[in-house]
Amino acid sequence: MGYVLYGDAGSGSAMVEMALAEAGQRAELRAVPLEGDHQLRPDYLAINPMGRLPTLVLPDGLVMTEHLAILLTIADHHPKAALLPASGDPARATALRWMALMAGEFYPHVTRWDYPGRFTPDPAAEPGIRTRAEEMGHDVLRVVEAHAELSGDPASPFLLGARFSLADIPLAVMSRWCGGRAWTPRNCPRIETLARAVAARPAIAPLWERHRLFG
Ligand SMILES: N[C@@H](CCC(=O)N[C@@H](CS)C(=O)NCC(=O)O)C(=O)O
Numbered sequence: 001m002g003y004v005l006y007g008d009a010g011s012g013s014a015m016v017e018m019a020l021a022e023a024g025q026r027a028e029l030r031a032v033p034l035e036g037d038h039q040l041r042p043d044y045l046a047i048n049p050m051g052r053l054p055t056l057v058l059p060d061g062l063v064m065t066e067h068l069a070i071l072l073t074i075a076d077h078h079p080k081a082a083l084l085p086a087s088g089d090p091a092r093a094t095a096l097r098w099m100a101l102m103a104g105e106f107y108p109h110v111t112r113w114d115y116p117g118r119f120t121p122d123p124a125a126e127p128g129i130r131t132r133a134e135e136m137g138h139d140v141l142r143v144v145e146a147h148a149e150l151s152g153d154p155a156s157p158f159l160l161g162a163r164f165s166l167a168d169i170p171l172a173v174m175s176r177w178c179g180g181r182a183w184t185p186r187n188c189p190r191i192e193t194l195a196r197a198v199a200a201r202p203a204i205a206p207l208w209e210r211h212r213l214f215g
Helices: 013-022 067-077 090-114 123-147 168-174 180-187 189-200 205-210
Strands: 003-007 027-031 055-057 063-065
Touching: 003 013, 013 027, 013 067, 013 168, 013 205, 055 067, 063 067, 067 090, 067 168, 090 123, 090 168, 123 180, 123 189, 168 189, 180 189, 189 205
Parallel strands: 003 027
Antiparallel strands: 003 055, 055 063
């Protein structure tokens, strides 16, 4: 048995597909359309009780949820691909810092943006929740733009300079969400350079296209 990935186009499962592709791995894809809330159906909740995408089933049958844990596990399982700096390397701490920020601070705003009705009983309040989620997501990107060591130079575009790491994938993908396709190029040129460099990587380019992350 190989990897089995539950996901949907343009969702968090795109990040997992990209990480696997960088490791030279493929997954059997199982569609869980967010349209129609298939992620909340009992058969999927039995696999991922949070009702979220992605879920990755490892070749040994272990079920993994939470994209950050999944990406770190992929890096552990494929050490030859060197998807993250080695334990003890300060560059690893930098990569983990930005991965954790995107997972812990940015992703919750995506839920508010996608499902504002979960956060208020008042339908009239939903547009305001969505607007604030978008603004707060953008604030997170502004922090990365200003404080990560991003050069903005296409020759050295990544969070670790010229060295690509798994940390670049969530930043690139999430920079397209919550209105980011239009906002990020105008406001975060260094992140935009990183996103374009990630999108151009040979292993990732076809996935970036299939998940329709530009335009
Ligand atoms: N903490 C989760 C969040 C995943 C998440 O929110 N995924 C979205 C799709 S990008 C989702 O499944 N939304 C459906 C819902 O919340 O019902 C992770 O990091 O993997």
